Amino acid sequence: MTDTTATTGHRKGRRISLHVLGPVLALIALVILGASLNSNFLSYGNVTNVLARSAFIGIIAVGMTFVITAGGIDLSVGSMAAFVAGVMIMAMNAMIPTLGVGVSLVMAGMAVALVTGFSAGLINGFLISKVGIEAFIVTLGSMGIYRSLTTWLADGGTLSLNFDARSFYRPVYYDGLFGIAWPIIVFALVAILGELAMRKTPFGRHCAALGANEQVAKYSAVKVDRVRMATYVLLGMLVGVATIMYVPRLGSASGSTGVLWELEAIAAVIIGGTVLKGGFGRVWGTVVGVLILSLIDNILNLASIVSPYLNGAIQGVIVILAVVLQREGKSAD
Amino acid sequence: MxxxxxxxxxxxxxxxxxxxxxxxxxxxxxxxxxxxxxxxxxxxxxxxxxxxxxxxxxxxxxxxxxxxxxxxxxxxxxxxxxxxxxxxxxxxxxxxxxxxxxxxxxxxxxxxxxxxxxxxxxxxxxxxxxxxxxxxNTGFGRVAGEYFAETLGEGDNIVVLRGIPTTLDNERVDAFNAAIEGSGINVLDMQHGNWNRDDAFNVMQDFLSKYDDIDAVWAADDDMAVGVLEAIDQAGRSGDMWVVGGAGMKEIIQRMMDGDPMLPVNVTYPxxxxxxxxxxxxxxxxxxxxxxxxxxxxxxxxxxxxxxxxxxxxxxx
Structure with a gap:
């Protein structure tokens, strides 16, 4: 029954003001703060840096928006990204003798990343929707599994991509189209497609229905298991996409790759206005959330106004403030 | 008792x-x-x-x-x-x-x-x-600092990447500061890169946006040095500065053996x-x-x- 979502959507429509504007206001405030603290803040180089480094978390957070909207959670994405990166690097190194260094090698590497991400998401989704284990537990478990598999693959050290292959693959992170870096383009595409999928497709509506009330969704002929599984598979694929952009940056992966990415992605989703209990999701809000998180880091580095020991505290305060602004709008109803 | x-x-x-x-x-x-x-x-x-x-x-x-x-x-x-x-x-x-x-x-x-x-x-x-x-740890900071003091002089600018905030990190940084004291080297900034490649990459990108003139970087750890080198390369400023890491990671030592001018020395912490x-x-x-x-x-x-x-x-x- 789409009744629940329809009502929610309607109510949102009426009280659009603060609830929607909260994170956007926070973002604008941060941009003004940054620009006033340092004249290089709005320079082409710095803007590119910030957007490009947001891309990894951003691409993952778009997928996380669907998972959370459908009432789930995925704690394994950071470890999964490290694992996918490790597998991708090892596969590419192994394929150099047969494929040589060239476009086909990079394509094969990308395919490996997508397939690994897909499979990892499928396993999470299967255990959660078919076997019926709590998402928190499944993904907490797989978080540990992927993390230690990565450490094991790297033998406790770092997996590095072959030097020539890396030089060839490097432009995927550092170059771009019309002066816009590839990670930014991919992030934008993923965000736009995600927004469309959430707003305009049955899949988006089914996610919201499932997150709002599983029983009602089931009686409304939503294939609950399949939708839930699809959200985790989609997220796994997007982890693969993020990894494809990540590997050319430093050409390496280790046990410390992607640590706490899951929390950053989840925080970005919530800052953006998606409800943690599920039932309502907003992809563009997630994008704003991701930008807020990486801007805070950037501003703290550029400004060095406070002791670096306090960076974490300032981040925490801004994250909470962004959500408080949003909740004030909501508490009116 | x-x-x-x-x-x-x-x-x-x-x-x-x-x-x-x-x-x-x-x-x-x-x-x-x-x-x-x-x-x-x-x-x-x-x-x-x-x-x-x-x-x-x-x-x-x-x-x-x-x-x-x-x-x-x-x-x-x-x-x-x-x-x-x-x-x-x-x-x-x-x-x-x-x-x-x-x-x-x-x-x-x-x-x-x-x-x-x-x-x-x-x-x-x-x-x-x-x-x-x-x-x-004290020696780790001191040996690095001594090289900076020998090589750089009055008015040269450096940036420093620190590790995870711990006493160990403090000991290293204090010893480094003591070693460069009086050399006239100007420490532009110190931020935590958490001994992590990705964090160090981000911090170094921001240092490069913020400062036009950097002569050297104390990355204090070879994992951080990898991220730092990549950020410098991206900004196209490889000729402007050198980097000192630490702990002797084999990839970095390899590059030193090949005579990389950006990596003049390293400090052991075996x-x-x-x-x-x-x-x-x-x-x-x-x-x-x-x-x-x-x-x-x-x-x-x-x-x-x-x-x-x-x-x-x-x-x-």
């Missing part, structure tokens, strides 16, 4: 009785508890621990080893308790995950008459361990210190060689000329 003193006295007596005794036909078990290989340095440490154990088992058939790696302090405590309860160890070599939570469990082991060797991170109560083996600790402990058990005391492994300057001695191609770090 009093009870503790009595225990200490008892422990000392026991230690004297059960300490290293030279008896060739007797067999001994040595427990080794170290953090698991979650990042480059610990990966190297795990490798050297395994290598040392293999070597010693071949040399001394009467020695047996129990190796346990732990991902957190609580698991390390459990591992140590298990070693004492089920394997009846004669000596314990431990790199405490954290000083505070490991202090009383290790003290309890000591009170049962087991020889205790502590590596790298000290316990929070002094005098528990029989042997202390560690790298030289993960192989665990091998020193295990070897000395074993030596104390199988012979009458006195090994009690403190063994601080100096931090040395690696240059392109002597880099080959510090290159371990088989180690993961």
């Amino acid at each position: 009093k009870r503790r003193d009595i225990f200490k006295g008892a422990a000392l007596g026991l230690a004297l009785a059960a300490g290293p005794v030279a008896a060739q036909d007797e067999s001994y078990t040595i427990g080794v508890a170290i953090p698991s290989a979650t990042h480059g340095f610990m990966g190297g440490l795990n490798y050297h621990a395994r290598a040392a154990i293999e070597r010693l088992e071949a040399t001394y058939p009467q020695l047996e080893f129990v190796l346990a790696t732990a991902g957190d302090a609580a698991k390390m405590v459990n591992d140590i308790e298990d070693m004492v309860a089920t394997r009846d160890i004669d000596a314990l070599v431990v790199l405490p995950f954290e000083s505070e939570p490991l202090t009383s469990p290790v003290q309890a082991v000591k009170e049962q008459g087991v020889w205790v060797t502590v590596v790298d991170r000290g316990l929070s109560v002094e005098g528990i361990e029989d042997l202390y083996v560690a790298g030289d 993960p192989a210190q665990i091998a020193t600790a295990i070897e000395l402990t074993a030596l104390g058990l199988v012979s009458a060689t006195p090994v009690a005391g403190r063994f601080i492994i100096g931090s040395q300057r690696i240059t392109p000329e002597n880099a080959e001695q510090y290159y371990f191609p088989d180690s993961p770090f």
Whole structure:
């Protein structure tokens, strides 16, 4: 029954003001703060840096928006990204003798990343929707599994991509189209497609229905298991996409790759206005959330106004403030 | 307070009785508890621990080893308790995950008459361990600082990447600051890169946006140096500055051997210190060689000329 979502959507429509504007206001405030603290803040180089480094978390957070909207959670994405990166690097190194260094090698590497991400998401989704284990537990478990598999693959050290292959693959992170870096383009595409999928497709509506009330969704002929599984598979694929952009940056992966990415992605989703209990999701809000998180880091580095020991505290305060602004709008109803 | 003193006295007596005794036909078990290989340095440490154990088992058939790696302090405590309860160890070599939570469990082991060797991170109560083996954090900062002071002069600008906020990091940075004091070098900024490649990459990108004139970078760790070098390369400023990392990661040492002008020197902080600790402990058990005391492994300057001695191609770090 789409009744629940329809009502929610309607109510949102009426009280659009603060609830929607909260994170956007926070973002604008941060941009003004940054620009006033340092004249290089709005320079082409710095803007590119910030957007490009947001891309990894951003691409993952778009997928996380669907998972959370459908009432789930995925704690394994950071470890999964490290694992996918490790597998991708090892596969590419192994394929150099047969494929040589060239476009086909990079394509094969990308395919490996997508397939690994897909499979990892499928396993999470299967255990959660078919076997019926709590998402928190499944993904907490797989978080540990992927993390230690990565450490094991790297033998406790770092997996590095072959030097020539890396030089060839490097432009995927550092170059771009019309002066816009590839990670930014991919992030934008993923965000736009995600927004469309959430707003305009049955899949988006089914996610919201499932997150709002599983029983009602089931009686409304939503294939609950399949939708839930699809959200985790989609997220796994997007982890693969993020990894494809990540590997050319430093050409390496280790046990410390992607640590706490899951929390950053989840925080970005919530800052953006998606409800943690599920039932309502907003992809563009997630994008704003991701930008807020990486801007805070950037501003703290550029400004060095406070002791670096306090960076974490300032981040925490801004994250909470962004959500408080949003909740004030909501508490009116 | 009093009870503790009595225990200490008892422990000392026991230690004297059960300490290293030279008896060739007797067999001994040595427990080794170290953090698991979650990042480059610990990966190297795990490798050297395994290598040392293999070597010693071949040399001394009467020695047996129990190796346990732990991902957190609580698991390390459990591992140590298990070693004492089920394997009846004669000596314990431990790199405490954290000083505070490991202090009383290790003290309890000591009170049962087991020889205790502590590596790298000290316990929070002094005098528990029989042997202390560690790298030289003060020296690590000082040796790097001395190179900066020798090479740079009045008005040159540097930036510094720090590790995870810890006392260890503070000791290094304080020693570095002391070494460059009076040289007129201008430290533009210090931020935490958390000994992590990605974090260091981001911090360095921001330093490069913020400052037009940087002459050198103290990255303080080779994992961070990798991220720093990449950020400098991206900004197209490779000719403008050089980078000093630390700990001697094999990829960095390799580049130094190839004569990379951006990596003039490096400073050691060897993960192989665990091998020193295990070897000395074993030596104390199988012979009458006195090994009690403190063994601080100096931090040395690696240059392109002597880099080959510090290159371990088989180690993961």
